[in-house]
Amino acid sequence: MNITVIGTGYVGLVTGTCFSETGNHVMCVDINEEKVKSLSAGKITIYEPGLEVIFHRNIEKKRLEFTTDLAKAVDFGDIIFLALPTPEGEDGSADLSYIIDVANKLGNLIKKYKIIIDKSTVPVGTAEMVHNAIAKTISEDLFDVVSNPEFLREGVAVEDFMKPDRVVIGTNSERAREVMRTLYEPFVKQGNPIYFMDERSAELTKYAANSFLATKITFMNEIANLCEKVGANVDMVRLGMGSDTRIGKRFLFPGIGYGGSCFPKDVKALAKIADQNEYEFSILDSVIKVNEKQRTVLFDKIRNYYKGDLKGKTIALWGLAFKPNTDDIREAPALYIIEKLLKAGAIVQAFDPEAMENVEKLYGDKIAFANDQYEVLNNANALMILTEWNEFRSPDFNFIKSKLIDKAIFDGRNIFDPATMQQNGFYFESIGRP
Incomplete structure (x- = not known):
């Protein structure tokens, strides 16, 4: 099939790449010229294990391409995925402005039957809003709007897409239903279900x-x-x-x-x-x-350890991403702890295998960054573990003890055993354990 994906963020890039891996021809479109230029040159713009290999393979096979030309992309695709941002609004609701803006444009660009698919996480009733926006300018016979929410876990998104637990498709159109079934059948060969339901139920799911x-x-x-x-x-x-x-x-x-x-x-x-x-x-x-x-319970523990006075204390951080195997720092607990530490007058130095560049954009020289998990311990009073990367799980405890001034570790992810830490001579606190 010819598939268009509008939006090349996390969901859009994974969706487009994985569909191209099963033989479809995919065109991804984005308004960000620099991003499209990078992607077209084979430079992936997110960190996701396993994605880069199939990304490069399908670019080389010319099944995956990128453009800034929305009209070209809409004309190309028989199926059009909307993988656009739905950021949190001031009142907590999802901001649908990006989706509705594109929907308003689609009505002027669609010349033959298309299936428009909401892949973004959207509130109940969005499919109807998209349908109504498109229907202002073209006949309803020329398109169907389908809700097909993604269930991708960052760090294992490729596996989740290629071998989904289930596929949820919201549509009342028999024509769209059969196309969507054909599209997803290669991904459910082992018998995992495709659930068809109405659009509102799919959105709420x-x-x-x-x-x-x-x-x-x-x-x-x-x-x-x-x-x-x-x-x-x-x-x-x-x-x-x-x-x-x-x-x-x-x-x-x-x-x-x-x-x-x-x-x-x-x-x-x-x-x-x-x-x-x-x-x-x-x-x-x-x-x-x-x-x-x-999010800040670990800060309370380290503050209590230092009797409320963290001024001038150097605190080393292991992990900045909100979870391992990603560079995503959106709403990461580490950011809230960094804010608390800096406000308390602590000196913060951090290491994360993938997320440091993103954090540096936020903090600049307010915190220091290290090249590895041991360098970050230089001159540190204590260590806080904020993301459970596998490389942190079996460290050289003797070396850590020789580096930490106060031999104190605060484990926010419970990756170390309290008894083992006691035997190694550390002051150790974790979450919910003696």
């Missing part, structure tokens, strides 16, 4: 899924905080809970809160949808409140 996972994380963080009060070990509680098949083992790891481009924005957006429909979604309100508090 994405928000419901992300909000439930965020709730699960938040609940576990609350349990971890309670464990510290009563002297229990959250690791043991997690094992006991996770073995129940009704609960499951995943998303039960406590830490310093969720971040990224999806959970914070989607939880707030779903809460806003409920508010607009005069429904009090109390659980989500609590999730938002608890997560905001959890």
Whole structure:
């Protein structure tokens, strides 16, 4: 098939690249000329494991191309994916201005039947808004609007796309349904389902899924905080809970809160949808409140250790991205902790395998950056672990101890065992464990 993807951000680039991998011809369009120039030259603009290999392969095979010409891209594609930003508005709702702006333009560009697909995470009713915007200028016989939310986890997005747990497609059009089934059949050869439903249900499914996972994380963080009060070990509680098949083992790891481009924005957006429909979604309100508090709980621990005085203390940070295997720092707990440390007068030096360039754009020379996880320990009083990168899990503890002035480690991701740290002579604090 000839596929157009409008938007070359995280979702758009992964979507376009993965569709080209199964033999489709994909044209991605973006208004950012520099980005399009880089992508066309074979320079990938995001960090995502496994993406670069298939990106280059499909450019070489001429199945994947990039342009700034929207009219050309619309004319090319039989299927047009909208993978545009939906940033959080001031009131917590999703900002649909990018999507509606493109929808208004599509009506003047479509000359034959097209399927317009909302791939972005959008509020309930967006498909109807897109449909109405296009229908202002062309006949409804020339297009269908479909909701096809993405369920990509940063760090494993290629695997998620190529081998999805499920594909959700919202449409009431039989014509669009059959095209979408054909499009996705190569990705579900092992029997994973394609669920067809109405557009509004598909739109709500994405928000419901992300909000439930965020709730699960938040609940576990609350349990971890309670464990510290009563002297229990959250690791043991997690094992006991996770073995129940009704609960499951995943998303039960406590830490310093969720971040990224999806959970914070989607939880707030779903809460806003409920508010607009005069429904009090109390659980989500609590999730938002608890997560905001959890993001800086590790700062409270280090501040207490230094008896409220962090001025002049040099704090080393391992990890800046909101999760491992990505350079994404959107709503990363590390950023909130950095703000607290700087405000308290601490000297901050940091290392992350992928995210330092993005953080440097925000802070400049306010914090120092190191070339590796050991260099960042130079002259440091204490170490804070903020992202659970695999390379941090089995370090040289003797070397760390020789570098840290106060032999203190604050583990916000529970990657080290407390007993082992005690045996190695560290002062050690983590989340929800003795």
